[in-house]
Amino acid sequence: MADFEPRIVAFLCNWCTYTAADLAGTSRLQYPPNVRVIRLMCTGALDPVYVSKALLEGADGVLIGGCHPGDCHYQSGNYKARRRIAILHTILAQLGFDPQRVWLRWISASEGQRFADTVTEMVEHLRRLGPNPMRELPMS
Amino acid sequence: MAIQAWLPIEGGDAAGALRKFLAGLLSAGYVDALLVPCRLVGEEAVTPALVESPEALEACEPLAPVMSHNMAVMAGRLTVMDTGRRVGVWLRPCELRALIELTKLHQATLDHVLTIGVDCLGTYEVADYAAMVRAGKQPAELWRGAADGEAVPADGYVLRSACRMCEYPTAASADIRIGLLGLDFPRQVLVESEEPLPVELPPAEVPARRQEVLERVRARRTAERDAAFAAWRAEVPDLRRLAERFATCIRCHNCMVACPICYCKECIFRTPTFDHEPEQYFRWAERRGVLRMPTDTLLFHITRLNHMATSCVGCGLCESACPSHLPVATLFRSVAQSVQALFNYEAGRSLKDELPLATFREDELTDLGK
Ligand code: SF4
Ligand code: SF4
Ligand code: SF4
Ligand code: FES
Numbered sequence: 215m216a217d218f219e220p221r222i223v224a225f226l227c228n229w230c231t232y233t234a235a236d237l238a239g240t241s242r243l244q245y246p247p248n249v250r251v252i253r254l255m256c257t258g259a260l261d262p263v264y265v266s267k268a269l270l271e272g273a274d275g276v277l278i279g280g281c282h283p284g285d286c287h288y289q290s291g292n293y294k295a296r297r298r299i300a301i302l303h304t305i306l307a308q309l310g311f312d313p314q315r316v317w318l319r320w321i322s323a324s325e326g327q328r329f330a331d332t333v334t335e336m337v338e339h340l341r342r343l344g345p346n347p348m349r350e351l352p353m354s
Numbered sequence: 355m356a357i358q359a360w361l362p363i364e365g366g367d368a369a370g371a372l373r374k375f376l377a378g379l380l381s382a383g384y385v386d387a388l389l390v391p392c393r394l395v396g397e398e399a400v401t402p403a404l405v406e407s408p409e410a411l412e413a414c415e416p417l418a419p420v421m422s423h424n425m426a427v428m429a430g431r432l433t434v435m436d437t438g439r440r441v442g443v444w445l446r447p448c449e450l451r452a453l454i455e456l457t458k459l460h461q462a463t464l465d466h467v468l469t470i471g472v473d474c475l476g477t478y479e480v481a482d483y484a485a486m487v488r489a490g491k492q493p494a495e496l497w498r499g500a501a502d503g504e505a506v507p508a509d510g511y512v513l514r515s516a517c518r519m520c521e522y523p524t525a526a527s528a529d530i531r532i533g534l535l536g537l538d539f540p541r542q543v544l545v546e547s548e549e550p551l552p553v554e555l556p557p558a559e560v561p562a563r564r565q566e567v568l569e570r571v572r573a574r575r576t577a578e579r580d581a582a583f584a585a586w587r588a589e590v591p592d593l594r595r596l597a598e599r600f601a602t603c604i605r606c607h608n609c610m611v612a613c614p615i616c617y618c619k620e621c622i623f624r625t626p627t628f629d630h631e632p633e634q635y636f637r638w639a640e641r642r643g644v645l646r647m648p649t650d651t652l653l654f655h656i657t658r659l660n661h662m663a664t665s666c667v668g669c670g671l672c673e674s675a676c677p678s679h680l681p682v683a684t685l686f687r688s689v690a691q692s693v694q695a696l697f698n699y700e701a702g703r704s705l706k707d708e709l710p711l712a713t714f715r716e717d718e719l720t721d722l723g724k
Contacts, residue, residue, distance in 0.1 A: 262660040293714035308689045310592030318723040
């Protein structure tokens, strides 16, 4: 599967990981170009419907990046997001879809390197998993 | 336990005795109104009805084994704002559990509600119930098996599949509990209450047999549930197979409308969120060569699971409402089982357990977010 380029949709919190991604870019850190970024005001504002939509339309992975525990701009959005993602993981596992295609990571605004490393790591992980099996369905 | 009493029964008419008991609550002013199942329009249908006058209870069918709506939703309509009235609500176990969830979801209150919970042997589909009545059968004869906890449906009919695998034969947390299983039905109907009742009833000594029968019912239905879940998981091992199994879903949204838990006043799938510009559909079709329409059917089911599986009480009304006879409830219940286990939550167990989506702990799920 040498020519398989995983596609990642990233939902990034405006106050931290989105800025980290920006920093990674402006600092010219090397990371694979496989991510499409969607900016959120907080991970707590992410309805799982959008993560599911990305997966059902063939995204090979979804990365959700938010503020470290205790640092959420809105106090507890990231803790609530964590529960929602735990539920999504459980549902996906129950339905026979690998939940490890969905990553939740805490990356602060200053952690440009951590963002680059996370993307690199995720791309490698998804390469090993192979393409999203839902990709070939004519939209379900 | 404050009160355990027998309902006086004449001529083996348990339903009549229950009507009389309910009328007593109303006439004594113990409640201002009753929300109970009634046969109001024709003989074939029994639906929830709000009863103010004791005479109107003639139409009440407390033992009709049919559930056209989840009573919890009707109770929510009556109690979501305070009217100063106290209403007694007749609830099967899954209806009581749904009402507890709706209360936590702020779509009902229990402040001025007297919950009257009744043992349940199971229910027929609405259309089957009607067909039985038309054919001159007595659906309530199902209760003949009450003493042994055996639900033996009439020849040629089956109980709803959700009922066959329901592990909750009693409405244990109701204010007043009507016991029917494991007793000498129809000569014995048990009434239990924490509070003194406005009607005089002879005290009861509950036979040990009742507990045994209830345990047996729970065990049998749990086994049925586990077998159904195992068969379902084997049949649908992955998302692709789920899409195929649900290929006949016509996206009517009946399952969502019938679900007592689906709480949004406007479901996201009824908004324009997933309506796209025409151009977009053509682009998708171009990219893949073909685009199934309407789009997002699997997304609808997966999203509904994400939104409400934490509170699914397994009433099966989603499945009963499905025109394509899809095993919606088996899907939702089997997934809900794992989702609720994640938070050691059991939908409808108690008002005190916080909704998993309304709370969090700082020190939990630490290997998920890294
Ligand atoms: S999903 Fe189905 S079984 Fe679960 S509460 Fe809703 S209607 Fe009842
Ligand atoms: S599917 Fe989700 S958005 Fe729609 S009614 Fe149910 S809970 Fe609300
Ligand atoms: S009721 Fe059945 S056909 Fe209608 S949307 Fe639900 S699963 Fe699909
Ligand atoms: S503000 Fe960043 S996760 Fe809430």
